[in-house]
Amino acid sequence: MAEAPEASSGQDLQVRRFGASDVELLAAFFGEVAQDPASDRFHPHPFTAEAARRIAEHQGRDLYLGQFLDGQLVGYGMLRGWDEGYETPSLGIYLSARVRGQGLAKALMEHLHRQARQNGADRIRLKVYKDNLRAVTLYQGLGYVFVAEEGEQSVGLLDLISQGGGL
Ligand SMILES: CC(C)(COP(=O)(O)OP(=O)(O)OC[C@H]1O[C@@H](n2cnc3c(N)ncnc32)[C@H](O)[C@@H]1OP(=O)(O)O)[C@@H](O)C(=O)NCCC(=O)NCCS
Structure with missing residues (x-):
């Protein structure tokens, strides 16, 4: 699941699934997320x-991925819903505040799109x-269409068949 560099020239960018050995790394990252005002x-x-711990040790179909820039965990992405029996996964993404605005979000999104298609x-x-x-x-630029509203949030859908979404 590792991926060759694709966003920041001269820097090593990898995306991979978490494993049991990542519990402490992920806990530290989640601590950062919890402190971030953007997490509201x-x-x-x-x-x-x-x-x-639950996510690092997760064994199901749902995917929880880390994005690593020069070996540092800087991004978190997920595709969930398969374990509950849904055909269409729900995507979530978070980038560390220190790496926003560099194109890493698009790279992580495109990786998630490929994973969804492969699954x-x-x-x-x-x-x-x-x-x-x-x-x-970000989502509109990647082809998501907003189809409904749920309170303060919009529901977006990406059709992986009719448009590439970076595939
Ligand atoms: C959402 C998130 C992943 C985006 O990553 P990012 O690196 O900050 O995004 P970018 O800087 O690439 O910006 C994405 C797009 O928004 C545009 N943008 C940036 N600031 C903007 C603003 N204030 N208003 C409108 N557009 C803006 C950028 O120009 C870019 O568009 P482009 O690709 O057409 O140039 C990141 O900000 C994040 O992790 N936020 C906290 C968690 C979160 O909100 N997750 C999403 C939950 S649905």
Whole structure:
């Protein structure tokens, strides 16, 4: 699942699934997320040490991926829903504040799109707060169409068949 560098020239960019040996690494990253004011717009699950253990040791179809820049964990992405029996996975993404604005989000999104396709998905779903303009712009640029509203959030869908989404 590792990926060759593709965003920042001269820097090594990798994406891989977490494993049991990543519990402490992920717990430290989740600690950073929990302290980040931006996490009020990203709360797919608690960002606790317990959640880090559950996710690092997760064995199901759902995917929890780390993005590593020069060996440092800087991004977190997930595709969830398969374990519960849904055909269409829900995507979530978080980048460390120190690496935002460098194109890494697009690279991680495109990796998640490829993973979804390889796992048989025809579509991806996500939810985003309407005022999270960076995320909304990112998703629109990748081809997501906003199809519904749920309170303060929009529901976006990406059709992996009809448009590439970076595939
Ligand atoms: C959402 C997130 C992953 C985006 O990553 P990023 O590196 O900050 O994104 P970028 O800087 O590449 O910006 C994405 C797009 O928004 C645009 N943008 C940046 N700031 C913007 C603003 N204030 N208003 C509108 N658009 C903006 C960028 O120009 C870029 O568009 P482009 O690709 O057409 O140039 C990252 O900000 C993050 O992790 N935020 C906290 C967690 C979160 O909100 N996750 C999403 C939950 S749905």
